[in-house]
Amino acid sequence: GAVVSQHPSWVICKSGTSVKIECRSLDFQATTMFWYRQFPKQSLMLMATSNEGSKATYEQGVEKDKFLINHASLTLSTLTVTSAHPEDSSFYICSARGTGDYGYGYTFGSGTRLTVV
Amino acid sequence: DAKTTQPPSMDCAEGRAANLPCNHSTISGNEYVYWYRQIHSQGPQYIIHGLKNNETNEMASLIITEDRKSSTLILPHATLRDTAVYYCIVRVTGNQFYFGTGTSLTVIP
Numbered sequence: 080g081a082v083v084s085q086h087p088s089w090v091i092c093k094s095g096t097s098v099k100i101e102c103r104s105l106d107f108q109a110t111t112m113f114w115y116r117q118f119p120k121q122s123l124m125l126m127a128t129s130n131e132g133s134k135a136t137y138e139q140g141v142e143k144d145k146f147l148i149n150h151a152s153l154t155l156s157t158l159t160v161t162s163a164h165p166e167d168s169s170f171y172i173c174s175a176r177g178t179g180d181y182g183y184g185y186t187f188g189s190g191t192r193l194t195v196v
Numbered sequence: 197d198a199k200t201t202q203p204p205s206m207d208c209a210e211g212r213a214a215n216l217p218c219n220h221s222t223i224s225g226n227e228y229v230y231w232y233r234q235i236h237s238q239g240p241q242y243i244i245h246g247l248k249n250n251e252t253n254e255m256a257s258l259i260i261t262e263d264r265k266s267s268t269l270i271l272p273h274a275t276l277r278d279t280a281v282y283y284c285i286v287r288v289t290g291n292q293f294y295f296g297t298g299t300s301l302t303v304i305p
Contacts, residue, residue, distance in 0.1 A: 085239075113292060122283070123240070123295040172239050174293070185293065187232075187239035 081107050083175045085188030092163055092195055100158045100191045102173035108153035109175035113185065114146075117170040129156050163195045199223065200284045205300040208278075214271040216299050218284030221265040227288050229260060231269045233280040234298075240283065243269065274303045 082105040092098050102112055111130050115123040127143075129135040129150035137143045145167075147159040156175075160167055170192050174185040201219040208214040220229065228247050232240040244251055244258045246267075251258045257270040271278055283298040 083239075115295075122297050123234075125292055125294055128292055170237070174239075176290075187241070189239045190237065192237070 081175075081177065081186040083109075083173065083186045083188040085173055085191055087191060088189060089192040090194070092193070094164055094195055095162055097159055097161045098163055098193060100160075100171055100173075100193075102156045102158070102175065102188055104154045104175045104177070104186075107175075107177040109156070109177060110153065111176040112150055112156040113174045113176075114148060114156075114158050115172045115174070117172060117190075123172060126158075160193065163193070165195045168193055168195045199286050199294075200296045202282075202284055202296060202299045204297065205302070207302050207304055208271075208274045210276060210303050210305050211273055214269075214274040214278065214301060214303070216269040216271075216282050216284075216301065217266065218269070219266045220284070220286045223264050223286050224288070227286045229258065229264075229267050230285045230287060230293070231256070231258065231282060232285065232293075232295075233278075233282045235277075235280045240295075243282075274301075276303050276305065279303045 084103045086101045114126045116126050117123045125138050126141045127135045127137045129148045131150050131153050135148035150156040170190050172190040174187040176185045228245050230245040231243040234240045244256050246258045260267045281298040281300050283295050285293050
């Protein structure tokens with residue numbers, strides 16, 4: 080089946096630094112990738128949608144200059160949290176859509192837990 | 197935006213069937229009903245989806261009412277590993293998934 084790999088699975092960074100999270104589709108080409116954020120005991124919140132080779136579309140209230148998304152190839156999308164602060168600490172999850180039948184939903188990565196200290 | 201309503205939590209005895217309800221009274225004709233689950237600190241896992249007919253796979257069954265305003269996910273023989281948050285999502289094919297609050301299912305030994 081379709082597999083989406085996320086790296087790193089967890090990261091601790093100092094306040095003010097930037098962190099990059101990678102999302103890779105291992106056995107299919109992902110024309111579209113989605114990035115979610117999840118705070119403790121809350122549901123997943125869609126942050127942005129990225130299409131290969133074009134700019135990401137951000138959900139209302141998500142700062143595009145803070146959460147930089149790059150989808151440069153059909154198998155890789157990256158999310159960079161710039162100038163991270165403690166309030167950015169969260170669980171970040173990506174999902175990917177292939178070029179085939181969309182009916183069976185999208186595959187999700189295993190998530191990245193970001194802790195900003 | 198999420199268009200579904202689910203009970204916040206449910207318990208189920210191990211080995212018994214777990215029936216998780218979902219209300220989606222504003223569903224459109226071209227929207228599918230999807231079910232995902234999320235085990236603690238992992239990414240969501242696809243379970244099943246359907247449009248208007250009942251569906252069954254190796255994991256679960258999905259029962260959709262005739263008016264499509266509600267559905268029930270059935271885990272026929274719940275195990276401890278089924279303890280998770282279950283999300284019911286309505287979506288047009290090809291569009292994004294917006295997650296609601298889900299149901300936290302606890303399977304009790």
